[in-house]
Structures are given as C-alpha cells and as structure tokens.
Amino acid sequence: MKVNKKEVEHVAALARLTFSPEELELYTEQFNDILEYINRLNEVDLENVEPTSHVQPLKNVLREDCVVTSDEELRQSVLQEAPEVEHGFFKVPTIID
Amino acid sequence: MLILESAIVNEGKIGGIYLKLYEMTAYEAAQCLKRGEISSQQLVKAVYERINSVEPVIGGYITVLDQERVLAEAHRADELLQKGQAHSPLAGIPMALKDNICTNGIPTTCASRILSGYCPPYDAFVTARLKDAGAILMGKTNMDEFAMGSSTENSAFHTTVNPWDRDRVPGGSSGGSAAVVAAGEAFFALGSDTGGSIRQPASLCGVVGLKPTYGNVSRYGLIAFASSLDQIGPLTRDVRDAAFVLDIIAGHDKQDSTSVPGKKEHYVSFLGKEVRGMKVALPMECFGEGLKNEIKDVVMQAVEKCATVGVHFSEASAPSTKYALPAYYLVAPAEASSNLARYDGVQYGLSVRDAENLLALYWSTRKQGFGPEVKRRIMLGTYALSSGYYDAYYLKALKMRTLIREEFAKIFKDHDFIVTPTSPTVAFKIGEQKDDPLTMYLNDIYTITANLSGLPAISIPCGFVEGMPVGLQVIGRPFDEGRMLQFCYCLEGLLGIKGCMATINVKEGK
Amino acid sequence: MPGAYEVVIGLEVHVELHTASKIFCSCPNRFGSVPNTNICPVCLGLPGTLPVFNKKALELSLRAALALNCKVNSFSRFARKNYFYPDLPKAYQISQYEYPLGGIGSLDIFKDGELVRTVTIERLHLEEDAGKLLHDEEHASSYVDYNRCGVPLIEIVTAPDLRSSEEARLFLETLRRTLLYTEISDCKMEEGSMRCDANISLRPKGSEVLGQKVEIKNMNSFKAVQRGLEHEVMRQTKILDKGGRISQETRRWHEDKGVTSEMRSKEKEQDYRYFPEPDLPPIVVDDTMLKKIRAALPELPVTRYRRLMNNYGLSAYQAEIITSEQSLADFFEETLQNYTQPQKVANWLLGDVLKIINVVAKEINKTLFTPAHLAELLDLVDEGQISGPTAKEILEDCFKNGKMPAVIMVEKGLGQISDTEELERVVAKVLEENKAAVQDYEGGNKKVIAFLMGNVMKITGGKANPQMVTALLKKKLDK
Numbered sequence A: 001m002k003v004n005k006k007e008v009e010h011v012a013a014l015a016r017l018t019f020s021p022e023e024l025e026l027y028t029e030q031f032n033d034i035l036e037y038i039n040r041l042n043e044v045d046l047e048n049v050e051p052t053s054h055v056q057p058l059k060n061v062l063r064e065d066c067v068v069t070s071d072e073e074l075r076q077s078v079l080q081e082a083p084e085v086e087h088g089f090f091k092v093p094t095i096i097d
Numbered sequence B: 001m002l003i004l005e006s007a008i009v010n011e012g013k014i015g016g017i018y019l020k021l022y023e024m025t026a027y028e029a030a031q032c033l034k035r036g037e038i039s040s041q042q043l044v045k046a047v048y049e050r051i052n053s054v055e056p057v058i059g060g061y062i063t064v065l066d067q068e069r070v071l072a073e074a075h076r077a078d079e080l081l082q083k084g085q086a087h088s089p090l091a092g093i094p095m096a097l098k099d100n101i102c103t104n105g106i107p108t109t110c111a112s113r114i115l116s117g118y119c120p121p122y123d124a125f126v127t128a129r130l131k132d133a134g135a136i137l138m139g140k141t142n143m144d145e146f147a148m149g150s151s152t153e154n155s156a157f158h159t160t161v162n163p164w165d166r167d168r169v170p171g172g173s174s175g176g177s178a179a180v181v182a183a184g185e186a187f188f189a190l191g192s193d194t195g196g197s198i199r200q201p202a203s204l205c206g207v208v209g210l211k212p213t214y215g216n217v218s219r220y221g222l223i224a225f226a227s228s229l230d231q232i233g234p235l236t237r238d239v240r241d242a243a244f245v246l247d248i249i250a251g252h253d254k255q256d257s258t259s260v261p262g263k264k265e266h267y268v269s270f271l272g273k274e275v276r277g278m279k280v281a282l283p284m285e286c287f288g289e290g291l292k293n294e295i296k297d298v299v300m301q302a303v304e305k306c307a308t309v310g311v312h313f314s315e316a317s318a319p320s321t322k323y324a325l326p327a328y329y330l331v332a333p334a335e336a337s338s339n340l341a342r343y344d345g346v347q348y349g350l351s352v353r354d355a356e357n358l359l360a361l362y363w364s365t366r367k368q369g370f371g372p373e374v375k376r377r378i379m380l381g382t383y384a385l386s387s388g389y390y391d392a393y394y395l396k397a398l399k400m401r402t403l404i405r406e407e408f409a410k411i412f413k414d415h416d417f418i419v420t421p422t423s424p425t426v427a428f429k430i431g432e433q434k435d436d437p438l439t440m441y442l443n444d445i446y447t448i449t450a451n452l453s454g455l456p457a458i459s460i461p462c463g464f465v466e467g468m469p470v471g472l473q474v475i476g477r478p479f480d481e482g483r484m485l486q487f488c489y490c491l492e493g494l495l496g497i498k499g500c501m502a503t504i505n506v507k508e509g510k
Numbered sequence C: 001m002p003g004a005y006e007v008v009i010g011l012e013v014h015v016e017l018h019t020a021s022k023i024f025c026s027c028p029n030r031f032g033s034v035p036n037t038n039i040c041p042v043c044l045g046l047p048g049t050l051p052v053f054n055k056k057a058l059e060l061s062l063r064a065a066l067a068l069n070c071k072v073n074s075f076s077r078f079a080r081k082n083y084f085y086p087d088l089p090k091a092y093q094i095s096q097y098e099y100p101l102g103g104i105g106s107l108d109i110f111k112d113g114e115l116v117r118t119v120t121i122e123r124l125h126l127e128e129d130a131g132k133l134l135h136d137e138e139h140a141s142s143y144v145d146y147n148r149c150g151v152p153l154i155e156i157v158t159a160p161d162l163r164s165s166e167e168a169r170l171f172l173e174t175l176r177r178t179l180l181y182t183e184i185s186d187c188k189m190e191e192g193s194m195r196c197d198a199n200i201s202l203r204p205k206g207s208e209v210l211g212q213k214v215e216i217k218n219m220n221s222f223k224a225v226q227r228g229l230e231h232e233v234m235r236q237t238k239i240l241d242k243g244g245r246i247s248q249e250t251r252r253w254h255e256d257k258g259v260t261s262e263m264r265s266k267e268k269e270q271d272y273r274y275f276p277e278p279d280l281p282p283i284v285v286d287d288t289m290l291k292k293i294r295a296a297l298p299e300l301p302v303t304r305y306r307r308l309m310n311n312y313g314l315s316a317y318q319a320e321i322i323t324s325e326q327s328l329a330d331f332f333e334e335t336l337q338n339y340t341q342p343q344k345v346a347n348w349l350l351g352d353v354l355k356i357i358n359v360v361a362k363e364i365n366k367t368l369f370t371p372a373h374l375a376e377l378l379d380l381v382d383e384g385q386i387s388g389p390t391a392k393e394i395l396e397d398c399f400k401n402g403k404m405p406a407v408i409m410v411e412k413g414l415g416q417i418s419d420t421e422e423l424e425r426v427v428a429k430v431l432e433e434n435k436a437a438v439q440d441y442e443g444g445n446k447k448v449i450a451f452l453m454g455n456v457m458k459i460t461g462g463k464a465n466p467q468m469v470t471a472l473l474k475k476k477l478d479k
C-alpha cells in the first residue's frame, strides 16, 4: 500500500495538522518509507491470532461511587493555565462546523 | 565504597568534599547521611556546584529548581534524619525527573513548545511517592518531545550531549535523565520507557536503566505517549540504586486502572542472593544482522563471565522479534495520535489566538506547538486508525503483540531471563540520524519487544567500544524484577563496571 | 400525495445515570452548579491523568440493560471515540464500540391499553458526557463549562422500528417511565439528563428497502421530538413528491422556528478512529453479578400494568394511566392497604384527584395529599357521613392543608345527617306540608319522590343522607 499526497492531506485534516507543500512532499515520501517497512507484517499469517490490547489480565477495575469535591485552589490553578477565561468559563473563538 | 573513601580522604577543605560528593551512588550517599557524616544540604550544594560546572556543556535539564527552595527541602530532610525519623533510604538524596512526569506547580513540558511553561496542578504518583520518601527534586530533565525519539535531539528546547563524548547523543527519549545521572548532576533520575526510552539512553550513557513490568509502576501523572506501552522506571549509577528506587515507586495505585494489585516486593532484599543454576536464553535474532561485531563481543564476554558462577546459557529463538518494530510503529503512534489530540489551545499550554475561528486555532496551535517527529507520528497513528485501515494496520499490530508475547512466554518456560544487547550501536554522533526517521527507529530494535509484551527489562553497562559504554539488556518474566536485579547485581560485580562516574569524560567548565 | 410513504424512524437516546460521582473521577454528578466547579484534573483530561470506572455506573447500566431485556455481554470494554470539539477536553470520548455492555433487547409500547409495537433495542453502551458550550454570536466566541464532562451516560440505540413521530414519542415516554421506575436516571429532558437524536427516512408504502436516512439533533423535549419528526416527514415528503432525492446529512431542529436545517453533510461526516481504550481493562460480567442486579431490579412499569389489571380488575385504560407515573401507582396500591375497593380508588384517582394534580402540576407524592387521606375520604362516603359533592370539597381542602378528611368534615360541619329519628321528623314535616304531592304519588306518579327529597334537602341544608331519606319516604308513602 502506498499513499499519495491527497491521502496524507486527508490524514492531516483528521489530525488537525497543516503542512506547507514542501512539508507535504517530504511527509508523503517518509510516510511511504515507513509504511513499506511496516508492511512486513503482511508476511505473517495472523488470521487466527487474537489481538492483544491490554497486556495484563486485569478486569473490572472499579472505584466506589464516592464524591470528592475539588478545592478552590485547584480550580484556580486550572483556570490560571487556561489561555482565555471569562466569568469562570473557558473561552474559545467561534465554532464553525 | 572505594570511591567514597577516596573522595573523603583526598580532600582537606570542605569545598573539596562538595566537588566529589556527587560521585557517590545514592546508596552510598544515604549511608553517609545515616551515619551523620554529611548532610542533605551538603549533597544538594555539591550537586548544584556540579550542575553549574557541567550543565552548560551537558544540557541535561530543562528546568533546574531554585536553589534556595531546594535547600529548604534538604534542611527539612536533615531535621528528619537527625531525629531518626527518615524512614526511607532515599531521604535527603538529590534526584531528577524526566519532564513528562507531573510535578505540582513545577513546569512539566514534555520538551514540547505546546506545553512550554505548563505547570500541572497535581503530582504524579511517582512524584508523590518520592516526595514522601524525602528525595530532593533538583529539576526536570530533557527528552525527545513527548518521548518520541532515541537521541533527545527532538527536544523543542535544546540538545543534550552524551557525558562520555560531547559530539554524541545521550540516546533517548530519557536522554536528559541518563545524562544527568552519568554526569553527576543528580544521584538518580526517573525516565519513561515506551519502546526503550529508559534502557537505550542508559546503555549509551553507561548507567543502569530499568523498565518495570507494565502495571508495576503507576502511570498516573506520566504524560501519555502510548498508554499501553509506557512505564516509568529508574536510571541509576548501579544496580543496587535501581532496586532502592524501584522499592519506592513500585506498587499498586488506585488511580491507575492498569496498575496491578498484589503484594509489595522488597527488591533490595534480592541483592547478593545466589545466582547459581539460573538459566539464561540468548535469542539468536538479537545477535545477528544489524549488530556491530564489537558490541556482540563485549556482550558475549559478559555472558561468559556469568557462566563462571554457575549461570547456564543457551540459544533460543523468538522469530517474531523481526516484526516487533513494525508492530510498535503502528501501536505507539496510534495511541499517541489520540493522546496528543488534547493539545489544541483551549484549556492549557500554547494557544495561538490570532485565529478568527476555532478550527484556525487548532491548526495554528498544533502547527506551531509540535515538532516534526511528533507530527510524523501523529500522522502515522491517525492513518493507522482511520476508516478502512484499522484492520490492515492497527489490528494486525495488536495480533503481532500476541505472537510476541506467546514466543516469550514459551522461552520463559525453561529460562529465567533473556539477555540481549540493549542497543545495536554505541552512542552515535549528533545529527547523524536526525533526518532519517527509519534508521532512528531501528535503535529500539532490541528493546521494543519488552514493551509490546509488557515484560520487565533492564540495561546495565557491560563494557566499552570506541571508549563508549555498551549496555546489556536482561528481560524477565512478568513481575520478576527482584530476581532480575539479583542477577544483574551479581553480573555487575563480576564485570567490575560500577560507578562509571570515575571515568567520566566531561571537560569541566569547557 | 399524503400517505404514499411509510415513515421509518430509529432513535439514539442518551441518558445520564443517577450516580453520586462522575464516571471516571470523584467529582460530583450534579446539575446546575456554578460553571467549572465540579471539575478535577481527571475529568478535565489534564495531561497524565487516568480514568477509573465508577462501580455504581456499571450497576445502573446493567440494571438498564436488564430492564430493556438486553442480552448482557459477558465481555465488554471501552473504546476511544476521537474527535475535536472544545467541550471534549481529551479530544476523545471514552465510549464503547465493538463490545458494548448491552446487546439486543426490546421495549413494548402501548397506546390506550393496546400494544402498538415491540421496539427492538440494538445496543446499550456506556460512555462519558461532554461539557456544555454557550455561544455568543455577537462576540464571535463560545464559552465552555466542563461541569457535565464525565457524567456517566448510557446510549440506547433502537432498530429502525418506529413508524411515526407519535410512536417515537410513545417509545420515549415508555423508556423514561422504565428508567424512572428502576431509578437509573431522573430523565429530565429539559435539564439534558435525557437526550434524543433520531434517524428518519421515508419509503414508498409496501417497499422493503430503507430510504436515505437523515439524522435529526437538538430535540430537547418529548414534544420537540414529535414536532421535529413531523416537520421532517413533511420536508422529505415534499422533496420526494417532486421527484427529488434526500441527501445524507445531519440536521438540527430549531424549536423556536419549528424547522430543521442542515448541520453537517455526508462529506463532512466524522471518522472517529475508534480503538480499545488502553487505560481501562475490560468489563467481565458473570452470572453471579447479573443475578444480584436482577434481584434488586424493581418492578417494571409494564409488569405493574399487567398486575394492576389482573389483581385489581382495572381496565387497560385505568392501568395505563395509573402506571404512567410510579408515584401514582404507588399511591393507588398504598390506598388499597386501608381501603378495599380498587374500582372506587381508581375512579377517584383518575377523576377528581388527577384533575387537581394537573392544576398544581406536581407529582402526587410531592403534595400534602396521601393514601391515608383518600382511604379515609372513601370510608366517610361509604359510611354515609358525607355526600359525593361534599367529598370533593373535602378533597380540595386536603390538598391545601393536609388535614385528615374527618377533621375537615367536623371543622366545617359538613357531616351528613344519618340520624334516623331526626330524618323521620323532617320527612314527616315534608309529607305534612305537601299533601298534593303525596296524593300524586298515591295516584301512581312515583316521580314526585324526587320533589319531596328536594324539600328534605332544603330543610337540612343538603346534609341529609340521600339513601336514608329515599328509604324513609318510600316506607311512609307505600304504607
């Protein structure tokens, strides 16, 4: 499988990244090199192999339904890190869908 | 204790002591503190002096904490020590944390512009544990941006050099942590390991680096790169220190659902125990093509030394090792693409607000905030997960993980450990691999399997090639860190390569 | 051409679970707090934080799955749904994808006591809620409040089984009732704790093929769902009648204007890049766990509905209304603990009591009127101490001041005259004063008895026991 510039652009859009035409060129090239290497996986018959998404055999890790309210100090340090806050809200520019 | 004795004997003036104190291992320093021979404040001052002298060359830190503040903490530690109330062997010992481990109110940047100046409002689990133990934080260490890289060249801020040779990389992504430990700028450091990011820089800088079993050390407060692979672990000057640090940071944490409950191990107690009869596997896939002969020789010499104390070695095979790297370069970027999506300029960190709408805010913030390698991996991961490619890429990689796990489990049926070189090369020259991502990725070829399978693995120095340290990797069964440390402690003694500080090659003050 | 198309509707309902804390952190799950106060590093998705799953959220969603007859999957797990939006601080929502907690289930919907349809539930899965956005168009800005972020949700997806906007409304009402009975959620559409998106398509009557579906969002009340869907049926009918094609898109309902408008077209449809959530181990539900949940499952509305008909001889209509609110059904059955005639209780509840309830617009258990009040009131009527009209007057007073009916009767002097001697005296007096009427009666005009009764009532101020008076009059006249 090889990707072209248009596909790379589509992926960039999904990831909310933008590239200059030169960057796009370079990324497409590197992308294909890496994919070619990754495509080695196709040498292996994986048809009947179960995927591993968690390496430890844990299940049902649960916490009790207890409330802990954050203190004002924590709230202030969180808001302090925010680029723009107004009336206790995080502010963002207009959303265009 | 040879180094310590010489350090004390060789001086006459107090200033002289400071210069040498930083050379001790954490354990040796702790013994001195315990006997009241020195104070934590003296240790801190000694380390500051060392930082002042070598940091302009090494560049291991992103943030060095304010000396007054740190000394105040050392003073508190001294009080506890004097009263005999310091219950941890690490009380009063200066340390460093990789800059992806959260520290309340102290910048934690992941070496990324997008988090430049960001101060988390909470401590990581390991930070809190070490604080409770009385360890003294000196600063936050440099790394590849978001832990993506094997040379620390991907830091958005500066490059860290290898203390053994200023023209070479320290490895990565925990290159800063490895360098400051090797250069005497901290007694120990924590790093994080997603594909080899503790072990490879440890190997390249001649220190000990341990990646625990996945689930042994809480990830709470470790800024995620690839959540199913990340583990925090120590970088230390010897095996014993690694055991001491692991004793503090390992164990169940309710805040991390992947943290495995169970009885708390006492790793230090394994040190010095008999190793006779232990069985070690040498997977032939890790000693063949791609490995420099000189490195192979050094590793094999170490192996042969072990044989003299009754350790059995035999060849084994894990054929899927060949596919570990391709699988890794799907799993890790996929998870990273999701973990790094939150950096969008809304809640914290860089926010490029010249934008007239939200989408433009996202574009500009992420364009300016992320470096090229991070973008490359986000792209790769997004692609691997995108509709139509999930089965062809991501799912296949997860299946490959199963095969690798199974092969390792099979080897562990009749072996205690697997031994491999940590890295196929010694530290390479700065800039040498920077523009060739695929070559750079090959640095992790021997370390990645332990992450994919969740197994514990450690790198210890085992010799030198071209005057540069070579690391030997030991991979163990799940949660068998105790016996791995036992084995490595013995091997370290046999090799006589301990406290590499004595031969450090930093041209102090230029 | 009206009626040429069949309407096909499937619903996606999001319901907030009634837990004390959020799904993955310990922040309070509370509506209406000061913006950004119920927040912590975890629900804000700050770098390095990790989720830990709330046990109560699992129990409630299992209860919901059982209440909706879903097959509970023994293995389920969380997945990340990746998309960028400022109300989603991690830029992914922890949801479930290929392994949801609940598989195929069903819910029966009724109208006037008749089963309208058994609606298939396709899946029930757990996820976290997002924050809330306020838009300020004037200043080209939006404001984010993360209090709701991380509130536990279940998403219930139906098959495209519904055939009209009314059926959609009935489904939602039945679902709401079921979730209220089982205390899974408070299901307040106006507070957003129950939200509904709909997929709707039209096809020529008789056709088996599904038409192009359109997704409708932002319908914030039961009425809005019905209105929104009705409008969409009209819009699509018009297009199809003109030979046009429906385009695949997501549309937003505007309650104020009564129209839907395009929100997102197919080309902009999202690619959510789901993958298993590495931070959360899977959920394995075994029989023991399920048994425990099942044992604690309260009676479902549909079961109660059938039981009320069987045990108390209620009509389907009566049972449907009484079970429409759990509090009303509880009231009904509690009254019967002190009063034995179910029909009379049902008649009073469905008649005068509901009339008052509708005026005060409160649930019956939030008023001063209790089952003890109703039982005593009915006893007084049966014992002949008060008349029907008097009982209605007393009922209203009960709602106002919570006093017991007997107390009100005495205080207001509303008791009926049932004293035989006194009534005999009045009857004798009336017969004496109305000789002509007595003669008419004896002549065969039995209807004058009503006239005589009226006179007895006039003298007693309406308090005479009518049954006793009738009996006395007859006794005297027939002698």
Ligand SMILES: [Mg+2]
Residues within 6 Å of the ligand: C095, C127, C155
């Ligand atoms: Mg949903």
Ligand SMILES: [Zn+2]
Residues within 6 Å of the ligand: C022, C025, C026, C027, C038, C039, C040, C041, C042, C043, C044, C150
């Ligand atoms: Zn929270």
